[in-house]
Amino acid sequence: MRIFPINKPCVIGTMGDPAGIGPEVIGSSLEDVQIPGEAALVLVGDTELIERYLPGRYSKKDLNVISLKEEISLDPSRVNIIDPGPDLRDRSPGLPTSEGARKALNCLFTSVAIVKALPDASRAGIVTGPVNKSAIASISPGFIGHTEYFRDSFPVEHTTMVLAGDRLCVSPVTRHIPVADVPTKLTPALLAVTIRDIVANRKFLTGKDDPVIGVSALNPHCGEDGTIGREEIDMIAPVVNAEREQYKNIIGPVSADTIFYKALKGDIDIVIAMYHDQGLAPFKMIDFDSGVNVTLGLPCVRTSPDHGTAYDIAGRGVASSVSMRNAFKLALRALCI
Amino acid sequence: MRIFPINKPCVIGTMGDPAGIGPEVIGSSLEDVQIPGEAALVLVGDTELIERYLPGRYSKKDLNVISLKEEISLDPSRVNIIDPGPDLRDRSPGLPTSEGARKALNCLFTSVAIVKALPDASRAGIVTGPVNKSAIASISPGFIGHTEYFRDSFPVEHTTMVLAGDRLCVSPVTRHIPVADVPTKLTPALLAVTIRDIVANRKFLTGKDDPVIGVSALNPHCGEDGTIGREEIDMIAPVVNAEREQYKNIIGPVSADTIFYKALKGDIDIVIAMYHDQGLAPFKMIDFDSGVNVTLGLPCVRTSPDHGTAYDIAGRGVASSVSMRNAFKLALRALCI
Numbered sequence: 293m294r295i296f297p298i299n300k301p302c303v304i305g306t307m308g309d310p311a312g313i314g315p316e317v318i319g320s321s322l323e324d325v326q327i328p329g330e331a332a333l334v335l336v337g338d339t340e341l342i343e344r345y346l347p348g349r350y351s352k353k354d355l356n357v358i359s360l361k362e363e364i365s366l367d368p369s370r371v372n373i374i375d376p377g378p379d380l381r382d383r384s385p386g387l388p389t390s391e392g393a394r395k396a397l398n399c400l401f402t403s404v405a406i407v408k409a410l411p412d413a414s415r416a417g418i419v420t421g422p423v424n425k426s427a428i429a430s431i432s433p434g435f436i437g438h439t440e441y442f443r444d445s446f447p448v449e450h451t452t453m454v455l456a457g458d459r460l461c462v463s464p465v466t467r468h469i470p471v472a473d474v475p476t477k478l479t480p481a482l483l484a485v486t487i488r489d490i491v492a493n494r495k496f497l498t499g500k501d502d503p504v505i506g507v508s509a510l511n512p513h514c515g516e517d518g519t520i521g522r523e524e525i526d527m528i529a530p531v532v533n534a535e536r537e538q539y540k541n542i543i544g545p546v547s548a549d550t551i552f553y554k555a556l557k558g559d560i561d562i563v564i565a566m567y568h569d570q571g572l573a574p575f576k577m578i579d580f581d582s583g584v585n586v587t588l589g590l591p592c593v594r595t596s597p598d599h600g601t602a603y604d605i606a607g608r609g610v611a612s613s614v615s616m617r618n619a620f621k622l623a624l625r626a627l628c629i
Numbered sequence: 630m631r632i633f634p635i636n637k638p639c640v641i642g643t644m645g646d647p648a649g650i651g652p653e654v655i656g657s658s659l660e661d662v663q664i665p666g667e668a669a670l671v672l673v674g675d676t677e678l679i680e681r682y683l684p685g686r687y688s689k690k691d692l693n694v695i696s697l698k699e700e701i702s703l704d705p706s707r708v709n710i711i712d713p714g715p716d717l718r719d720r721s722p723g724l725p726t727s728e729g730a731r732k733a734l735n736c737l738f739t740s741v742a743i744v745k746a747l748p749d750a751s752r753a754g755i756v757t758g759p760v761n762k763s764a765i766a767s768i769s770p771g772f773i774g775h776t777e778y779f780r781d782s783f784p785v786e787h788t789t790m791v792l793a794g795d796r797l798c799v800s801p802v803t804r805h806i807p808v809a810d811v812p813t814k815l816t817p818a819l820l821a822v823t824i825r826d827i828v829a830n831r832k833f834l835t836g837k838d839d840p841v842i843g844v845s846a847l848n849p850h851c852g853e854d855g856t857i858g859r860e861e862i863d864m865i866a867p868v869v870n871a872e873r874e875q876y877k878n879i880i881g882p883v884s885a886d887t888i889f890y891k892a893l894k895g896d897i898d899i900v901i902a903m904y905h906d907q908g909l910a911p912f913k914m915i916d917f918d919s920g921v922n923v924t925l926g927l928p929c930v931r932t933s934p935d936h937g938t939a940y941d942i943a944g945r946g947v948a949s950s951v952s953m954r955n956a957f958k959l960a961l962r963a964l965c966i
């Protein structure tokens with residue numbers, strides 16, 4: 293594949309599983325998202341499905357449809373649609389196929405190739421539609437999810453996960469591990485790199501120059517001076533104090549049963565949580581429908597809606613595109629801020 | 630002390646630390662709380678402070694003021710005020726004294742004595758004002774808090790903690806322990822007794838006959854079929870299934886990042902959380918001001934506002950009495966349902 297780069301910020305939307313709600317929510321989210329003149333839009337997926345759901349304001353002449361057999365020559369002034377194949381025999385919504393899983397995986401591969409071909413990867417944002425992880429794993433053993441795929445493709449050692457919603461923004465330091473493993477996997481180095489990723493990306497995440505970053509405690513009542521665990525004293529406070537030398541608006545450790553109250557009131561803009569459910573339970577409670585999953589630490593930014601393929605409602609025109617719309621908006625803000 | 634019992638449900642309010650906001654929030658909460666004719670009200674504390682903050686509708690003839698030197702003869706038709714001493718030399722708000730801590734402790738002792746003197750302890754409810762734990766511990770070594778004091782005074786082996794707010798009701802199975810200890814302290818027996826306490830008290834906690842009780846998972850994504858921890862498969866599901874034999878409206882384990890969303894929507898009435906912050910972080914985020922702390926498992930019910938002494942604002946007339954008012958209302962509902 294030969295890709296002719298463009299010298300412009302580039303938002304790349306990948307369709308996800310063709311039988312899921314990805315194609316339709318990408319289409320309807322673009323009703324609300326205006327791609328500014330200084331950025332280019334690339335949609336990687338099934339041409340027929342993408343065209344089916346694209347907003348009516350786009351006519352044929354607005355589209356630059358590229359087959360992967362061709363060289364890829366992006367047109368910064370049109371919607372670039374790249375179809376990486378295979379050509380689908382079945383496009384029935386709600387009925388996943390291995391062919392569809394293959395296509396979803398090809399979309400990811402292609403989006404990485406485009407980013408790598410750009411003169412400056414940091415001026416690209418990938419917005420991913422939902423995939424069927426186990427279906428992809430069955431044709432590509434070892435596939436765990438988007439985050440791991442991108443981490444290994446670029447490759448990078450560490451990524452930071454952020455959930456950004458209408459009301460809260462949280463980043464869990466440890467993620468998909470048992471609670472029993474949290475105290476050993478939570479290290480000063482991991483906490484520090486997470487704080488640095490958040491500090492480096494704070495402006496596009498919050499829209500503010502100097503947002504307040506709050507670091508949660510691990511133990512109840514912030515460890516109560518060491519009587520309910522010592523991680524606050526031995527690790528979290530020293531790391532927070534050290535990172536505050538670089539960016540002053542970091543507070544913590546803050547008791548987990550207070551930090552989300554303060555965040556919801558607006559006193560804290562980004563909460564760094566010590567483990568998955570500490571951050572995601574409060575987050576999903578109030579930002580379930582609006583949440584965007586952001587991956588930091590890649591050469592480009594990556595955003596995705598915080599929902600799955602939703603096969604049960606695919607193709608019925610009832611899926612909410614709020615989360616996908618916010619994912620596009622956040623990627624654009626990362627590039628154009 | 631000799632106490633003549635009454636054969637009527639009895640709500641007993643203890644003042645808490647006299648220098649804190651306890652006396653004033655008890656007084657102002659009684660502006661909104663009507664004690665029904667079938668229940669008696671007892672306030673245990675400093676007579677002068679209680680009278681200072683009582684609503685204007687109570688005149689001298691409505692009060693039955695009892696000194697602890699006398700025999701205690703409760704009057705079911707008046708506000709019974711019991712002063713256990715010592716007579717305070719200083720009643721300045723915001724200035725804690727060891728004499729005040731002594732009096733707060735005497736109030737707890739007296740409230741337990743009253744409950745024990747009643748013909749049926751289950752027809753009593755204790756509503757506790759906030760105390761200064763370390764001040765009491767300095768005059769009574771070993772004092773940890775209200776819950777432990779009542780547990781040891783009656784005595785009982787196990788108590789269940791519930792936070793009941795305007796929008797959420799949660800009960801953490803493990804409480805003030807380090808996160809590192811949660812997987813070992815979380816046992817099938819502890820989970821089962823917590824579920825049983827919740828089932829037994831479900832009506833007054835929710836106001837519903839058949840509320841939905843949701844039991845949270847421990848690990849992220851409900852353990853993802855055992856790949857992120859096995860507690861869901863090995864312990865939580867079997868216990869939930871067994872307890873469902875006694876009460877059908879129990880669901881779980883439910884992923885922690887979904888259960889609070891469902892609870893806030895109204896699909897789950899009570900959430901049983903596996904550890905302190907899993908329940909309290911979402912709870913305090915949205916029910917910070919309205920929350921009531923309920924102790925189940927004692928011979929009587931015990932409720933308290935979910936705030937401390939707040940010395941910094943004591944006596945200034947700005948303290949919110951919402952939580953204390955809800956604590957009285959919930960105790961009354963427990964007795965009169």
